[in-house]
Amino acid sequence: MARTAVLGRLNWQLGNVAELVQETPRVASLVFDVPAWPGHLAGQHVDVRLTADDGYQAERSYSIASAPEDPRLAITVERLDDGEVSPYLVGEVRKGDKIELRGPIGGYFVWRGGDDRPLLLVAGGSGIVPLMAMIRHRTAGKSTTATKLLYSSRSEDDIIYKAELDALAAVGDGLTVAHCLTRTQPPGWRGYARRIDRAMLEEVAWPKAQNPIIFVCGPTPMVEAVAGHLVDMGFDAASIKTERFGPTGG
Amino acid sequence: MTVQQSDLKLDGNAIAGLLREIFTMEMTTAESTCAGCHKVHAVGQVEVYMNAPGVVVRCPACGQVQMRIVKGGGRYWLDLTGIRSLEFSA
Amino acid sequence: MSFISRGFRGKRRDTASSSRVPPGQYVVNDFPVLSAGPTPRVALSEWTFVVEGEIDEPKKWTWEEFRKLPAEEVTKDIHCVTKWTKLDTAWKGVSVDTILEGVETAAEFVMAFSYGGYTTNLPLEDVTGGKAWVAYEFDGQPLHPQHGGPARLLVPHLYFWKSAKWVRGLRLLKEDQPGFWESNGYNMYGDPWREQRYWGD
Numbered sequence: 001m002a003r004t005a006v007l008g009r010l011n012w013q014l015g016n017v018a019e020l021v022q023e024t025p026r027v028a029s030l031v032f033d034v035p036a037w038p039g040h041l042a043g044q045h046v047d048v049r050l051t052a053d054d055g056y057q058a059e060r061s062y063s064i065a066s067a068p069e070d071p072r073l074a075i076t077v078e079r080l081d082d083g084e085v086s087p088y089l090v091g092e093v094r095k096g097d098k099i100e101l102r103g104p105i106g107g108y109f110v111w112r113g114g115d116d117r118p119l120l121l122v123a124g125g126s127g128i129v130p131l132m133a134m135i136r137h138r139t140a141g142k143s144t145t146a147t148k149l150l151y152s153s154r155s156e157d158d159i160i161y162k163a164e165l166d167a168l169a170a171v172g173d174g175l176t177v178a179h180c181l182t183r184t185q186p187p188g189w190r191g192y193a194r195r196i197d198r199a200m201l202e203e204v205a206w207p208k209a210q211n212p213i214i215f216v217c218g219p220t221p222m223v224e225a226v227a228g229h230l231v232d233m234g235f236d237a238a239s240i241k242t243e244r245f246g247p248t249g250g
Numbered sequence: 251m252t253v254q255q256s257d258l259k260l261d262g263n264a265i266a267g268l269l270r271e272i273f274t275m276e277m278t279t280a281e282s283t284c285a286g287c288h289k290v291h292a293v294g295q296v297e298v299y300m301n302a303p304g305v306v307v308r309c310p311a312c313g314q315v316q317m318r319i320v321k322g323g324g325r326y327w328l329d330l331t332g333i334r335s336l337e338f339s340a
Numbered sequence: 341m342s343f344i345s346r347g348f349r350g351k352r353r354d355t356a357s358s359s360r361v362p363p364g365q366y367v368v369n370d371f372p373v374l375s376a377g378p379t380p381r382v383a384l385s386e387w388t389f390v391v392e393g394e395i396d397e398p399k400k401w402t403w404e405e406f407r408k409l410p411a412e413e414v415t416k417d418i419h420c421v422t423k424w425t426k427l428d429t430a431w432k433g434v435s436v437d438t439i440l441e442g443v444e445t446a447a448e449f450v451m452a453f454s455y456g457g458y459t460t461n462l463p464l465e466d467v468t469g470g471k472a473w474v475a476y477e478f479d480g481q482p483l484h485p486q487h488g489g490p491a492r493l494l495v496p497h498l499y500f501w502k503s504a505k506w507v508r509g510l511r512l513l514k515e516d517q518p519g520f521w522e523s524n525g526y527n528m529y530g531d532p533w534r535e536q537r538y539w540g541d
Contacts, residue, residue, distance in 0.1 A: 052350050098343070106276070109294060304521065327539075
């Protein structure tokens with residue numbers, strides 16, 4: 001059974017916004033300096049809390065995008081038009097602003113690395129974020145863990161971290177990346193052009209016998225469909241870790 | 251009666267912070283045995299409904315309510331009666 | 341006092357005091373969807389509504405029968421315990437007075453119960469005298485499942501968790517018993533004007 005760590009009280013801290021990176025038209029990364037950040041594992045998240053001057057508060061969770069080895073903490077946020085928090089984080093926040101956050105949080109959906117098992121990562125939309133922390137951790141540790149990423153986006157312009165993923169895949173150290181674009185594809189597109197389905201997973205996934213660790217992250221319907229297919233394909237349910245993203249503003 | 255999957259449903263990862271406030275430990279790797287169907291799931295895998303006056307946790311196998319958590323007025327109310335047993339590291 | 345986030349306003353909310361907005365509430369223009377579980381999908385051919393409990397003969401209606409009952413259109417303000425208030429919401433439904441017509445009972449309380457297992461308790465006098473409906477239309481349209489359709493209880497003078505979505509019956513009780521939220525922190529009565537959100541309020 002997996003280990004849990006006694007960690008004590010989680011306190012709110014202030015992160016200083018050191019950099020803003022526009023990843024796609026609707027997605028940006030916020031890079032923080034957090035004094036006394038205790039470190040984190042790839043896959044964990046932070047809770048962010050915003051307070052208006054009349055005392056109104058809103059809290060949301062965001063996966064950490066940066067590798068544990070990175071001295072700065074990054075989150076990547078998709079701006080939702082009818083959102084309450086995301087239009088503030090992606091649009092209003094400036095370098096030098098401070099944001100209240102607490103973490104790192106999570107223990108189930110984490111990849112530490114350091115074992116022999118190959119990795120299968122399946123991402124839908126902003127579900128790529130915690131998986132990117134895993135990929136960055138793999139790179140920072142100079143690991144050669146055999147890793148396959150299957151990443152579903154609406155269009156090529158919506159692929160988050162595209163340049164970085166292309167560069168990492170080109171290194172040839174055991175990371176392969178397969179994209180699927182579900183709504184529109186650029187001319188000459190040779191990747192997948194439909195929602196992730198069983199046939200696609202059969203083509204991309206590791207053979208069962210390789211005993212991969214599998215992480216699936218994205219909107220609930222996608223995660224459940226993919227996890228269902230993987231179980232039907234014979235992967236051990238205990239090897240499949242899932243994290244569902246969705247609206248939490250009440 | 252059929253049930254629509256996916257509406258507003260998340261998983262235990264979404265309440266990792268809240269559970270850490272209450273238990274002072276990382277709980278998503280804890281394993282919970284459903285009081286209804288007796289199946290065991292990591293807390294990270296349970297169904298979580300958060301868009302509500304409180305948090306409702308349901309068994310992913312049988313849908314029964316496992317936990318209810320209300321935080322308000324300076325207090326927490328925690329109902330764990332849907333969990334037969336919760337196992338986590340010392 | 342918490343750190344203030346520069347430039348953060350949050351949802352557009354009007355916290356200006358108004359005689360229509362209970363303490364601690366803010367007005368919203370959308371209609372937030374809250375749920376404790378998956379949205380039940382009930383076929384109208386299977387839907388029934390019952391009155392049972394402290395009653396000589398339980399009453400039961402099919403959807404067709406229920407729709408033949410005299411219905412009213414009402415416009416009300418609604419107040420959710422999660423602090424949003426929505427003004428002038430338009431509903432159509434059957435008054436609980438109509439549903440309980442001819443019922444003789446020693447009960448002083450009801451438990452409303454729903455498809456999907458939700459329950460909420462109320463004093464009988466808070467669902468009678470023109471204060472409550474079983475509503476099946478919102479804003480001129482059939483009530484959407486996300487908002488409790490085919491039919492929900494509507495009790496606008498109490499916090500909206502008392503307006504049970506997907507309602508399928510009322511159980512008449514001699515003594516008050518806590519429902520789903522009332523048994524885990526929420527107030528047995530729930531008057532928004534006295535801010536009765538939690539136990540002991």
